Amino acid sequence: MTSLLQQNDPAVFEAIENEVRRQNDGLELIASENFVSREVLQAMGTAFTNKYAEGLPGKRYYGGCQFADVVEDLARDRAKALFKADWVNVQPHSGASANAAVYLATMNPGDTFLGLDLAHGGHLTHGSPVNFSGILYKAEYYGVEKSGPLAGRIDMDRVREKALAIRPRMISIGASAYSRDFDYEAFRAIADEVDALLWLDMAHTAGLIASGVLNDPMDHCHIISTTTHKTLRGPRGGMILIGNDFENPFGKVAPKSGRVKRMSELLDSAVFPGMQGGPLMHVIAGKAVAFAEAGREEFKTYSAQVVKNAAAMAQEFVDRGYEVVSEGTDNHMCLIDLRNKKLTGKEAEAVLGQAEITVNKNMVPFDDQSPFVTSGIRLGTPAMTTRGLVEDDFRRIVSLMDRALMNGDDEAKLAAVRADVFEICQAFPLYDTVLA
Numbered sequence: 001m002t003s004l005l006q007q008n009d010p011a012v013f014e015a016i017e018n019e020v021r022r023q024n025d026g027l028e029l030i031a032s033e034n035f036v037s038r039e040v041l042q043a044m045g046t047a048f049t050n051k052y053a054e055g056l057p058g059k060r061y062y063g064g065c066q067f068a069d070v071v072e073d074l075a076r077d078r079a080k081a082l083f084k085a086d087w088v089n090v091q092p093h094s095g096a097s098a099n100a101a102v103y104l105a106t107m108n109p110g111d112t113f114l115g116l117d118l119a120h121g122g123h124l125t126h127g128s129p130v131n132f133s134g135i136l137y138k139a140e141y142y143g144v145e146k147s148g149p150l151a152g153r154i155d156m157d158r159v160r161e162k163a164l165a166i167r168p169r170m171i172s173i174g175a176s177a178y179s180r181d182f183d184y185e186a187f188r189a190i191a192d193e194v195d196a197l198l199w200l201d202m203a204h205t206a207g208l209i210a211s212g213v214l215n216d217p218m219d220h221c222h223i224i225s226t227t228t229h230k231t232l233r234g235p236r237g238g239m240i241l242i243g244n245d246f247e248n249p250f251g252k253v254a255p256k257s258g259r260v261k262r263m264s265e266l267l268d269s270a271v272f273p274g275m276q277g278g279p280l281m282h283v284i285a286g287k288a289v290a291f292a293e294a295g296r297e298e299f300k301t302y303s304a305q306v307v308k309n310a311a312a313m314a315q316e317f318v319d320r321g322y323e324v325v326s327e328g329t330d331n332h333m334c335l336i337d338l339r340n341k342k343l344t345g346k347e348a349e350a351v352l353g354q355a356e357i358t359v360n361k362n363m364v365p366f367d368d369q370s371p372f373v374t375s376g377i378r379l380g381t382p383a384m385t386t387r388g389l390v391e392d393d394f395r396r397i398v399s400l401m402d403r404a405l406m407n408g409d410d411e412a413k414l415a416a417v418r419a420d421v422f423e424i425c426q427a428f429p430l431y432d433t434v435l436a
């Protein structure tokens with residue numbers, strides 16, 4: 001059966017078809033990616049994309065929002081149940097949008113915050129000089145240890161020393177490339193000691209937190225932001241939650257009314273009209289579907305498998321003489337330092353790409369290469385675990401990666417690896433049709 005799109009816009013259809021084939025036929029090891037269900041795809045490909053729904057359910061600036069209200073309330077109620085939160089905003093278009101709203105709600109331009117060093121696994125929105133967060137606010141950093149028993153890990157005594165020295169308005173936790181869990185209780189003690197807000201950006205780990213396989217931040221962090229498309233396995237988007245005992249200790253005064261607002265009010269108005277216009281209702285429909293999926297028992301089993309697979313993958317790399325940052329992982333990803341293998345991250349990404357293994361080059365802590373070259377690669381298990389792979393499959397994948405990396409200029413050997421990759425992909429089918 002040919003679809004309307006195939007008939008009437010073959011160029012776009014062909015690009016979609018090729019992308020679906022690429023996703024089906026390769027090993028997806030990018031730690032920030034996942035594969036959504038067909039139900040999520042279907043919810044997103046709907047007429048909700050036509051609807052303007054500025055405002056919140058029951059309080060919209062447009063008519064005709066009765067069904068937008070239904071779908072956004074479903075998303076909000078399911079997110080609250082999933083994370084045991086009292087308040088959530090599901091409208092941020094992305095993780096970066098959610099973070100922008102967090103800053104807007106809590107900080108004044110020029111205020112200081114303390115976050116994880118980008119070169120040690122932090123995210124661009126945690127103070128990079130090329131991002132609004134570094135342009136508008138004063139970013140200070142904590143990092144991971146270079147050596148000793150905590151090599152590759154955060155030393156909380158150092159975080160405390162730094163916080164006492166700079167007295168930030170906000171302390172942020174969260175990372176794009178940190179494979180260890182966070183001690184939220186210790187972070188909160190430090191935040192309380194210096195009268196700072198504690199913000200967690202759980203973009204990478206939200207699904208694992210929802211499933212209870214990582215520490216629960218909700219009793220300790222004031223504000224929690226996230227993406228919805230990484231381990232949470234929903235559509236591309238963002239979301240903001242408030243932790244359990246939040247009382248707006250800072251009482252930021254709203255600029256117009258002069259009234260001390262509750263944090264939920266500040267965050268709602270920071271998302272809209274502060275940062276965004278109309279919410280993407282088709283994506284919010286997809287979020288509602290994904291949050292229900294993430295509340296099911298199968299998702300808990302999935303998340304536990306994601307972590308087991310990452311541990312097996314990291315251990316296999318260690319056994320093969322690779323340097324794994326912090327020598328292992330607590331979560332869904334690991335970071336490989338390739339310096340002892342005389343390879344850069346850029347070279348490794350290219351060679352693995354030739355074998356249809358998709359990874360991303362990544363800075364490792366104390367890297368001496370530029371961000372365009374890097375000394376490492378970042379690997380994650382969420383996507384391939386969705387396809388059904390378990391520990392032994394990941395050990396096999398590491399052996400394939402090792403073979404590819406050690407034979408980067410041998411076209412025949414790379415072709416052999418590619419054939420094995422294809423065989424694995426065939427055994428774990430993904431999407432059976434091009435359109436949802």
Ligand SMILES: *Cc1c(COP(=O)(O)O)cnc(C)c1O
Nearest residue numbers: 094095096123175176203204227
């Ligand atoms: C991925 C990520 C983001 C940004 O998410 P986008 O949806 O790409 O904007 C923000 N923070 C962290 C820690 C991330 O890993």
